[in-house]
Amino acid sequence: MFKDITIGQYIPGSSPLHKMYPALKIILTIAYIVVLFFLHKPLSYAAFFVFTAALILISGVSVKIILKGIRPMLWILIFTALINLFMTQGETVFSIPLWAFSINISREGIVLAATMTVRLLFLIVGASLLTLTTSPLQLTDGIEKLLKPLRPLKVPSYEIAMMMTIAIRFIPTLAEETDKIIKAQTARGADFETGNILRRAKAMVPILVPLFVSAFRRADELATAMEARCYNGGGKRTRMKETRMKKLDAAAIAVFLLCCGILAVLEYALKI
Amino acid sequence: MIKTENVSYVYQPSTPFESAALKGASLEIEDGSLTAVIGHTGSGKSTLIQLMCALLKPTSGRILIDGEDITAKGADLRAVHRKVGLVFQYPEHQLFEDTVYKDIAFGPKNMGLDEKEIDERVRESARVVGLKEKHLDRSPFDLSGGQKRRAAIAGVLAMNPKVLILDEPTAGLDPKGRDDILGIIKTLHKMRSDMIIIFVSHSMEDVAKTAENVIVMNDGGVEMHCSVAEAFTHAERLQEIGLNVPQITLLTDRLRSAGIKLPEHIYTVDYAAKAIAGLVKGGDGDV
Structure with missing residues (x-):
């Protein structure tokens, strides 16, 4: 069961989205989300939908996988929509009588519920497009580049990036280890499924103790291995695969600004 | 079963x-x-x-x-x-x-x-x-x-x-x-x-x-x-699929092809030692 874990569920590919400079991709994703919150008109959202659909098409990631990413957020979406629907005061469209009370649904509530749901949906799709097209290593590279200007403020950008890389690197290893330990203890008749909460918590001991022991052992081995290769951290380190801005990235910025322009016209200039 | x-x-x-x-x-x-x-x-x-x-x-x-x-x-x-x-x-x-x-x-x-x-x-x-x-x-x-x-x-x-x-x-x-x-x-x-x-x-x-x-x-x-x-009689097939026969079998096979009269299919050191010792005691001039 733990073998199926894929962090950020990166789907390898060779689309322009995959090849973009990671740091720029992160910035553009943030900008994408910011733009989203400036939109109010249905027409703007329609345009935004077209742009997002085009992005998905370019990325080559199947729609099925993107929809799968939305599924875990479904309850939050429904909850947000319901809260907005019922809790917004305004011009009552219809009311549901309920004994002594009545629940009023306002026009503003309907609009707000719809906008919030659509915004959240786009937000999830945008963020998952980033993680679907960027490998964890590229992602840390991007974060390192973005934090670099904060270096004079004593933000340890290289160290943060290195820690993230190591953490991401060890997730599958530890997941495999956990899987193996669970199997081994199951084979020895351990029972993780029955009993009350206290019993079940106690049943985790045979898993957690070996897992911690092995995590510490691995950390120790890794530290020794890094030291043996003269790792000393800091800014003098170079990378084997250096990422650079290319023509493609300039084009991406241009396309993004163009889309922003179209959205601005639709949202503010047109009087529909 | x-x-x-x-x-x-x-x-x-x-x-x-x-x-x-x-x-x-x-x-x-x-x-x-x-x-x-x-x-x-x-x-x-x-x-x-x-x-x-x-x-x-x-x-x-x-x-x-x-x-x-x-x-x-x-x-x-x-x-x-x-x-x-x-x-x-x-x-x-x-x-x-x-x-x-x-x-x-x-x-x-x-x-x-x-x-x-x-x-x-x-x-x-x-x-x-x-x-x-x-x-x-x-x-x-x-x-x-x-x-x-x-x-x-x-x-x-x-x-x-x-x-x-x-x-x-x-x-x-x-x-x-x-x-x-x-x-x-x-x-x-x-x-x-x-x-x-x-x-x-x-x-x-x-x-x-x-x-x-x-x-x-x-x-x-x-x-x-x-x-x-x-299994060890199929030594070639084993090697084809990336497996090795024991070192001692490889050694005795080479000794045999060099003309030393050892029995076939030796795959433990003990057995090889006995066979060689027997050969030496027998003293037929090969070893």
């Missing part, structure tokens, strides 16, 4: 990472046999043994233990776990209790045995694997590497399984530790005449020294299932 019928297993089906580890393996393993499973990395050895312990469910096919289908819907998996003991690779990584005694007792305790029975089983299995009384009260983390592994094996033995499966029991041990573990396997085979013992190994030397039968896995299928002696 363990019987697998056309068993297949696919990891992460219907994802981009889908991979078939086992493609239709059919086997029959007799009661009281001592069988080694060998094969190249990724040949499906580990998957096969996890299926036999009902830790994985086959994608297709059936597995019968003593005629009982352990892959059927609603099969009692806990009963299977009791019957089939599995010692994982590096089993010492699963030790967790504060004393060796408690760790060995974990399995029997889960089976719901009474104190007296547990105590007997713990001491008996510790004795079989060569752990002394003084070790039982120590923390398992204070033992040496070889002792830890033996303690972990004792933990599975204490459940008194009908089938004992060991996944690379000698991995990462020094020659002395290897011989100790292989010795334990042989002793068990002699002691419990109806116990099925299966062990996975990478080392042809270990297989030659210890096992009676061998299952050769290749690319998710069963390539051979025969006696060890017979």
Whole structure:
């Protein structure tokens, strides 16, 4: 069961989205989300939908996988929509009588519920497009580049990036280890499924103790291995695969600004 | 008896990472046999043994233990776990209790045995694997590497399984530790005449020294299932699929082709030593 874990569920590919400079991709994703919150008109959202659909098409990631990413957020979406629907005061469209009370649904509530749901949906799709097209290593590279200007403020950008890389690197290893330990203890008749909460918590001991022991052992081995290769951290380190801005990235910025322009016209200039 | 019928297993089906580890393996393993499973990395050895312990469910096919289908819907998996003991690779990584005694007792305790029975089983299995009384009260983390592994094996033995499966029991041990573990396997085979013992190994030397039968896995299928002696007569085929015959067999084969009259199919050092000694005593001028 733990073998199926894929962090950020990166789907390898060779689309322009995959090849973009990671740091720029992160910035553009943030900008994408910011733009989203400036939109109010249905027409703007329609345009935004077209742009997002085009992005998905370019990325080559199947729609099925993107929809799968939305599924875990479904309850939050429904909850947000319901809260907005019922809790917004305004011009009552219809009311549901309920004994002594009545629940009023306002026009503003309907609009707000719809906008919030659509915004959240786009937000999830945008963020998952980033993680679907960027490998964890590229992602840390991007974060390192973005934090670099904060270096004079004593933000340890290289160290943060290195820690993230190591953490991401060890997730599958530890997941495999956990899987193996669970199997081994199951084979020895351990029972993780029955009993009350206290019993079940106690049943985790045979898993957690070996897992911690092995995590510490691995950390120790890794530290020794890094030291043996003269790792000393800091800014003098170079990378084997250096990422650079290319023509493609300039084009991406241009396309993004163009889309922003179209959205601005639709949202503010047109009087529909 | 363990019987697998056309068993297949696919990891992460219907994802981009889908991979078939086992493609239709059919086997029959007799009661009281001592069988080694060998094969190249990724040949499906580990998957096969996890299926036999009902830790994985086959994608297709059936597995019968003593005629009982352990892959059927609603099969009692806990009963299977009791019957089939599995010692994982590096089993010492699963030790967790504060004393060796408690760790060995974990399995029997889960089976719901009474104190007296547990105590007997713990001491008996510790004795079989060569752990002394003084070790039982120590923390398992204070033992040496070889002792830890033996303690972990004792933990599975204490459940008194009908089938004992060991996944690379000698991995990462020094020659002395290897011989100790292989010795334990042989002793068990002699002691419990109806116990099925299966062990996975990478080392042809270990297989030659210890096992009676061998299952050769290749690319998710069963390539051979025969006696060890017979398997080594197919030396060429073994080398084709990335496995080696023991060094001593290679050596005696070369000696033979150089004109020295040694018998065919020598695969243990002991046997080779005897054959060469016989030749020297016989003194027919070849050696």
